Amino acid sequence: MPSMAQGKLKSSVLNSKPNPKSPVASRFRQKIAEHRKSLPIASVEKRLIEEVHKNDILIIVGETGSGKTTQLPQFLFNAGFCREGKMVGISQPRRIAAVTVAKRVAEECDVQLGQRVGYSIRFDDTTSSSTRLKYMTDGFLLREALLDPLLSRYSVIIVDEAHERTVHTDVLLALLKKVQRARSKAVNERSENGDVLRGCQGRKVSPLKLIIMSASLNARVFSEYYGGAKALHVQGRQFPVDIYYTVHPESDYVDAALVTIFQIHLEEKPGDILVFLTGQDEIESVERLVQERLQHLPEDKRKLLPLTIFSTLPSEQQMRVFAPAPIGFRKVVLATNIAETSITIPGIRYVVDPGLVKARTYFPNKGMETLDVIPASKAQALQRSGRAGREGPGKCYRLYPEREFEKLEDSTKPEIKRCNLSNVILQLKALGIDDIVGFDFIDKPSRGAIVKALEELSLLGALTDDGKLEKPAGDQMARLPLDPVYSRALILANQFNCLEEMLITVAMLTVESIFYDPREKREEARTSKNHFASVEGDHLTYLSVYRESNEFLEKRKTENSEAKVDKIMGKWCKDNFVNSRSLKHARDTYRQIRGNVEQMGFNVSSCGNDMLEFRRCLAASFFLKAAQRQMDGTYRALESGETVLIHPTSVLFRSKPECVIFNELMQTSEKYIKNLTRIDPLWLAELAPHHYKTEE
């Protein structure tokens, strides 16, 4: 890979005018200008712009701290890539990144967020007609492509963090390749016959520049995918991190982690410790073990403060890890992968990495997912160790021998090879891409996974027998931001006159862990959950949680301010052991999908108290996942024939009805079905005769 020559700094950064309003503001602007100048990428602005002019596709390899995400879009703006109302679009795998980077860049440009610089993520779009630099999630950009297949408003699209290989990024990478060709072709044809070809909404079509930004290990893959596209390297700015390995493999990594934590605490200079563990259970048990062992230390050595963070932890408790440790104390943060990329904890100088990760994998032939602890990849190990070098030189302790590191996979298996493809395929079909097996994925999913998804889509009535989009159902399903099976449920509910109930249920099903269940208050939490529990199953339980929270809100709501709503809901959630983040997400989803179906001309009707009709609709919607009780109390999943158990978090865990439909089949310690509703087995043959021809 060619390394970048040092170019002259262009004047734009130096020229940023000091704000005349006040000396403080002026100093602030000057500081920002100095910061920008000091970034490694600043010295190569001219060279980068030249390369963008010369190459239609460019791979940029930039390490942490290079400034590529904040600076490159500004360089492009200054170089005239946003003339005539064109935009530079930057996709990110995570919402939080899109928001924070956009805010930062708006500040650097001294503009109000939503003017020249803005972000668009689900439920939160700050852009306006004057936005020229648009940060967004990869999923959002994909949705835009559905509305404007040539992405005609963009002159440049930057796919950031491409090495993370989310499903959305992988689909984008392939799609953008096609869009770029189509736009070049349109431009060439226009110049040949003098026609003006116009894209969506009559915009003139011009060529599209594509920039893929990636971490170093994976750049070659992208370069090859784009026909040997040029790759440029931009230096990062990180402090050095010393890596230590164990001499021998550790049989008990939890114990090894504990020993390492105390060794650092007792022997190393000040600085906080970050430990990567695989799940909530493990984190909570290590927390207890740290507390226990601390009691065996002399009083003056006990100044170690264990803190935990994982995704389902309520926000207020998550915030604790960001506060500095009390004077004289050292923090030890016990974290899942959430601390690998999503959040950055200040003060970390030491990282303890057992080298493991909990990963979800989908098995299409069984319609089942597994959740296993597996070795992390080299890329992950590097990312984790990098967390020790953000504020000063750091140390990383890998709890395995160096020769084991060499054996690790370079990068994590792309998500597209590990997930249910029905949604991806439906989106591609809606984009007019019919040959899925022949589609130019950077990593092809298995043929079996594709075939299974195509089958599912035609069983759900989204595709015709010859694999074309069914009208209008397929179109409608593709437009909804939901798994196809949930979109189907909404269409059916419209016919069953229980759309209102299904909108709520589907919104609740899209979030995980509605109930928060803290170990210390388990009995209380259970009693609270029982209050909502329906004998018919989890779906009706979710319905009543949503409705009760809504009633509570309606009663207290004196004014409509959003902050007020959040506060009222927060209190209700706390009292009822409901995860407020999850409920908020469900409420946002409800609002969005209700808007979607209304736009499609559906009339949102309710079946009132007729829960029988609603359960029949659930059966008709989720007929692909039904299970029947066996003699020994276990269940047989009708589709795969697997023997499964009801997950203990289900409200039907004890009652064990004869026949149920469910939404999820996951193998952890056992094969569990989750989110179930009791049904009459005869309904299956009645409501899904094409699938259940005979009884049984």
Next chain:
DNA sequence: GAGCACTGC
């Protein structure tokens, strides 16, 4: 009577 990494439309 179990346990759920993360992200997203």
